[in-house]
Amino acid sequence: MKNRVAFVTGAGQGIGEAIALRLAKDGLAVAVADFNQETARQVAEKINQQGGKAIALKVDVSQRDQVMDAVEEARRALGGFDVIVNNAGIAPSTPIAEITEAVVDKVYNVNVKGVIWGMQAAIKAFAAEGHGGKIINACSQAGHVGNPELAVYSSSKFAVRGLTQTAARDLAPAGITVNAFCPGIVRTPMWEEIDRQISEAAGKPAGYGTEEFAKRITLGRLSEPEDVAACVAYLASPDSDYMTGQSLLIDGGMVFN
Numbered sequence: 001m002k003n004r005v006a007f008v009t010g011a012g013q014g015i016g017e018a019i020a021l022r023l024a025k026d027g028l029a030v031a032v033a034d035f036n037q038e039t040a041r042q043v044a045e046k047i048n049q050q051g052g053k054a055i056a057l058k059v060d061v062s063q064r065d066q067v068m069d070a071v072e073e074a075r076r077a078l079g080g081f082d083v084i085v086n087n088a089g090i091a092p093s094t095p096i097a098e099i100t101e102a103v104v105d106k107v108y109n110v111n112v113k114g115v116i117w118g119m120q121a122a123i124k125a126f127a128a129e130g131h132g133g134k135i136i137n138a139c140s141q142a143g144h145v146g147n148p149e150l151a152v153y154s155s156s157k158f159a160v161r162g163l164t165q166t167a168a169r170d171l172a173p174a175g176i177t178v179n180a181f182c183p184g185i186v187r188t189p190m191w192e193e194i195d196r197q198i199s200e201a202a203g204k205p206a207g208y209g210t211e212e213f214a215k216r217i218t219l220g221r222l223s224e225p226e227d228v229a230a231c232v233a234y235l236a237s238p239d240s241d242y243m244t245g246q247s248l249l250i251d252g253g254m255v256f257n
């Protein structure tokens with residue numbers, strides 16, 4: 001039987017890497033897409049060495065043409081198109097009084113426009129294959145509650161939640177479901193940098209930011225990228241066929257709403 005095909009952005013490290021590895025383990029052929037060509041290549045190589053099927057693609061998700069071209073290349077190279085995971089994101093610290101136009105543009109170009117371009121590319125690819133599919137967007141607990149020092153990032157994730165709900169309604173007639181995953185603190189290079197910035201701003205040693213956030217986690221531990229990948233694996237599987245428009249909180253209870 002033909003493999004289902006997934007395209008994962010920001011898959012060169014962190015959560016995206018874990019998602020790519022997990023979907024490959026679940027039998028999907030995976031396009032490992034990242035701004036960083038070298039890390040994307042390494043992840044694709046790991047999947048192929050483990051007996052899966054993967055290709056690496058260099059793409060800047062903020063550039064619409066690059067996203068459209070990369071998705072089309074993946075569809076042709078892997079022989080189909082079933083799932084897109086719009087995972088790439090950036091999270092610079094942005095205290096309100098220090099927000100610049102440049103940082104707003106940078107964050108929104110990746111976190112918001114990147115999701116819109118990914119959804120558009122997926123719609124085209126699903127149509128070319130003559131069936132619906134699954135769109136999965138990276139949101140965050142920060143898309144449910146405003147996070148201190150992260151106004152631009154947090155608002156971009158609120159936007160992702162809105163886009164996910166709206167796209168779910170628009171695309172249901174085409175057989176496309178649209179959902180998002182909303183982690184809390186995940187042990188990745190992104191979180192390490194946020195911790196460093198929070199700790200530095202408070203005049204405390206590295207690790208302080210993590211301790212402060214971790215106090216609010218019901219399950220009493222930070223999440224690992226694999227915890228998030230397990231949720232995404234469900235959203236990518238037929239088990240979630242009746243779910244759409246949802247932004248699933250998987251943060252172990254930092255936010256309940």
Ligand SMILES: NC(=O)C1=CN([C@@H]2O[C@H](COP(=O)(O)OP(=O)(O)OC[C@H]3O[C@@H](n4cnc5c(N)ncnc54)[C@H](O)[C@@H]3O)[C@@H](O)[C@H]2O)C=CC1
Pocket residue numbers: 009010011012013014015016033034035036039059060061062087088089090091110138139140141182183184185186187188189190191
């Ligand atoms: N780490 C955390 O605590 C949380 C992360 N998230 C979200 O999960 C997603 C993944 O986060 P992490 O793995 O932690 O981040 P990370 O910073 O560790 O990895 C992000 C990956 O995206 C790639 N990337 C960045 N800009 C790109 C662009 N313009 N085009 C293509 N690729 C690009 C990077 O090269 C990197 O490989 C993000 O959307 C983030 O906002 C959500 C909640 C918590």
Ligand SMILES: CC(=O)C(C)=O
Pocket residue numbers: 091139140141142183184185186190194
């Ligand atoms: C970076 C992020 O989305 C967090 C800490 O929820």
